[in-house]
Amino acid sequence: MDDLIPPEVRDFIIRHIDTVSQLEALLLLRANPERTWDIATTANRVYASKEQIAEVLERFSAEHFVVRDGDSYRYQSRDSATDATIGQLASIYASHLIAVTNMIHQKSRSVRSFADAFKLRKDP
Numbered sequence: 001m002d003d004l005i006p007p008e009v010r011d012f013i014i015r016h017i018d019t020v021s022q023l024e025a026l027l028l029l030r031a032n033p034e035r036t037w038d039i040a041t042t043a044n045r046v047y048a049s050k051e052q053i054a055e056v057l058e059r060f061s062a063e064h065f066v067v068r069d070g071d072s073y074r075y076q077s078r079d080s081a082t083d084a085t086i087g088q089l090a091s092i093y094a095s096h097l098i099a100v101t102n103m104i105h106q107k108s109r110s111v112r113s114f115a116d117a118f119k120l121r122k123d124p
Helices: 007-016 020-031 039-046 050-062 080-095 097-116
Strands: 066-069 072-075
Touching (some): 050 072
Antiparallel strands (some): 066 072
C-alpha cells in the first residue's frame, strides 16, 4: 500500500495533516478556490467541531495553504509546487481513500505511542 502514495505526498501528510477532517477541510477549500468558507460551514461539511476547524484553518493560514478574509478562509497555496502536491493528494485521496486514511491514522498512533513513552508512571 505504501507505493500508492508518492514520496512528496507522503511527506506533505507527515508534515501537515494530523486528522482526516484536516485533510478534508483543506481539500474542500482547494476544490472551491474562488469561494470563502466560514468556520461553521466548513465544520459542517467535514463533520468536525467548529473549534477543531478554527484551529486547523488558522494553522493552514500560517502555513500559507489558505488565506484569511475577515472571518472566512479561502484556498491559496503559497506556491505552484505546493499546490501541485496538494492536487496530487486530492487525486490520490479520491482513488485510494483507505491508503491515505490509514497513513493518517498510523501517524496519529505513532505520535501517541511516542508521547506515551514519556508519561511518568507510579511504581506498584
